[in-house]
Amino acid sequence: xxxxxxxxxxxxxxxxxxxxxxxxxxxxxxxxxxxxxxxxxxxxxxxxxxxxxxxxxxxxxxxxxxxxxxxxxxxxxxxxxxxxxxxxxxxxxxxxxxxxxxxxxxxxxxxxxxxxxxxxxxxxxxxxxxxxxxxxxxxxxxxxxxxxxxxxxxxxxxxxxxxxxxxxxxxxxxxxxxxxxxxxxxxxxxxxxxxxxxxxxxxxxx
Amino acid sequence: xxxxxxxxxxxxxxxxxxxxxxxxxxxxxxxxxxxxxxxxxxxxxxxxxxxxxxxxxxxxxxxxxxxxxxxxxxxxxxxxxxxxxxxxxxxxxxxxxxxxxxxxxxxxxxxxxxxxxxxxxx
Numbered sequence: 001x002x003x004x005x006x007x008x009x010x011x012x013x014x015x016x017x018x019x020x021x022x023x024x025x026x027x028x029x030x031x032x033x034x035x036x037x038x039x040x041x042x043x044x045x046x047x048x049x050x051x052x053x054x055x056x057x058x059x060x061x062x063x064x065x066x067x068x069x070x071x072x073x074x075x076x077x078x079x080x081x082x083x084x085x086x087x088x089x090x091x092x093x094x095x096x097x098x099x100x101x102x103x104x105x106x107x108x109x110x111x112x113x114x115x116x117x118x119x120x121x122x123x124x125x126x127x128x129x130x131x132x133x134x135x136x137x138x139x140x141x142x143x144x145x146x147x148x149x150x151x152x153x154x155x156x157x158x159x160x161x162x163x164x165x166x167x168x169x170x171x172x173x174x175x176x177x178x179x180x181x182x183x184x185x186x187x188x189x190x191x192x193x194x195x196x197x198x199x200x201x202x203x204x205x206x
Numbered sequence: 207x208x209x210x211x212x213x214x215x216x217x218x219x220x221x222x223x224x225x226x227x228x229x230x231x232x233x234x235x236x237x238x239x240x241x242x243x244x245x246x247x248x249x250x251x252x253x254x255x256x257x258x259x260x261x262x263x264x265x266x267x268x269x270x271x272x273x274x275x276x277x278x279x280x281x282x283x284x285x286x287x288x289x290x291x292x293x294x295x296x297x298x299x300x301x302x303x304x305x306x307x308x309x310x311x312x313x314x315x316x317x318x319x320x321x322x323x324x325x326x327x328x
Contacts, residue, residue: 025281033284037291044295048303055308074244081240085233088274092226189275193267200263204247205256 032183036190043194046146047201053142061136064143065206067127076119077199080154083112084192087185094168094178102181103168109188110161113154120151143202150198153191160184223279232273239266 019026054064090105124144134144164184167173173180224232243262246255272278277285303309 023283025283030284030287033287034291037288040288040291040295041298044299048299051303052306052308070244070247074240078237078240081236082233084236084270084274085229088229089226092223092229186275189270192274193270196263196266196270200243200259204243204259 026179028183029179029186032186036186039190039194042149043146043197046142046149047197050139050142050146050202053138056138058137058139061131061133061140064127064132064139067130067132068203069123069126070203072119072123073199073203076116076123077195079112079119080116080192080195083109083116084189086112087188091178091181091185094173094175094181097175099168099173099175103165106161106165106168106181110158110165113158113161113188117151117154117158120147120154124148146198146202150191150194153194157184157188157191160187223276224273229273232269236266236269 021027023030086105086109090102090109093099093102093105124147127140132140134141161184164173164181167180239262243259246259246262251258271288277288
């Protein structure tokens with residue numbers, strides 16, 4: 001192979017940011033974006049199912065809109081929104097090589113996520129006590145499935161953040177591997193944008 | 207595809223990422239929009255409520271995706287991948303909801319439908 005041919009063959013990777021792939025991009029990051037794109041379909045299905053079930057007349061129990069605690073859910077939404085800020089600050093810190101600060105922000109993000117999930121558990125318990133169980137009516141099944149799936153996503157995110165924290169503590173997360181934080185950050189921000197949709201469409205619009 | 211176009215597809219527009227202070231400012235803007243959304247819930251603005259809430263929601267969504275997820279600065283390929291999933295989801299489920307008459311004015315309850323079916327059978 002001549003020098004010119006070699007340049008042509010490796011052209012996409014030559015200007016890559018250290019990623020020796022055919023696209024010149026990180027495969028892990030590309031994979032995460034592909035996953036997030038497909039996850040839009042999952043949540044799209046759950047949100048539209050809830051909207052369809054909410055439009056049906058309630059035959060048993062109470063309609064979900066009557067038992068919402070908007071001030072409480074607003075605070076939960078604010079907490080999750082702020083966790084997105086702490087996540088991006090963690091990434092910024094690790095990219096600058098400030099590992100101590102990165103760990104602080106990662107742990108803060110995980111804690112804010114845990115506050116959100118705890119709020120959701122409290123909300124579910126309160127709703128259940130008010131006679132709004134999973135199988136009470138079509139609305140309740142759709143509501144718990146949608147918000148429950150989101151809660152599971154947040155919980156998985158918290159576990160990934162704690163793993164990052166431990167990795168960083170043990171020195172397995174050098175600045176060169178900051179992309180790991182970025183990829184988990186993408187997942188975390190996605191969980192946040194899904195809640196932005198749920199908060200408006202499910203809670204505020206009625 | 208020209209070399210420049212290819213370069214932009216792979217690496218994006220190449221702008222500098224926001225600073226920590228910028229991120230905090232963005233979070234403040236998001237918090238203000240959220241406060242506005244919650245206020246709208248309590249203030250009766252009539253038919254303007256739903257469109258205004260939807261616009262605020264899209265604004266928040268766009269800000270998080272563009273700045274916190276860096277999609278504004280990152281490779282066009284990532285943007286295309288995510289937007290494809292998003293557009294597909296919106297299109298598919300709008301079609302489903304439309305076909306299920308979510309946006310229609312059919313207010314017939316299940317009981318009434320049941321009675322009608324029963325009377326037709328008789």
